[in-house]
Amino acid sequence: MTSLLMILLYVVQIAFWIVLAHVVMSWLISFNVVNLQQPLVYQIWSGLNRLLEPVYGRIRRVLPNMGGLDLAPLVVFFAIYALRIIITNNLYSL
Numbered sequence: 001m002t003s004l005l006m007i008l009l010y011v012v013q014i015a016f017w018i019v020l021a022h023v024v025m026s027w028l029i030s031f032n033v034v035n036l037q038q039p040l041v042y043q044i045w046s047g048l049n050r051l052l053e054p055v056y057g058r059i060r061r062v063l064p065n066m067g068g069l070d071l072a073p074l075v076v077f078f079a080i081y082a083l084r085i086i087i088t089n090n091l092y093s094l
Contacts, residue, residue: 005091012087016080022048023073052076 025045028034034041056072063071 002091002094005087009087012080012083018051019073019076022052
């Protein structure tokens, strides 16, 4: 059981880094630090969007419209953090 919880904790940690990479890359694109005309940047950006848009889409349907402010990544960060706490507490209680 401990091994499964450790693997699940590792998967949650990977999800955290993927969401963080998406947030940072969206800022870099918004402030014109990186250009989507570069093939590598476009491939990374489209891959992250395809990976995270199903998650963000469900959250955006529930959240109220905030104009240009997207709170979906923040909700995902809170969910990942809560899941990490739950897994860690169950891991150390065994």
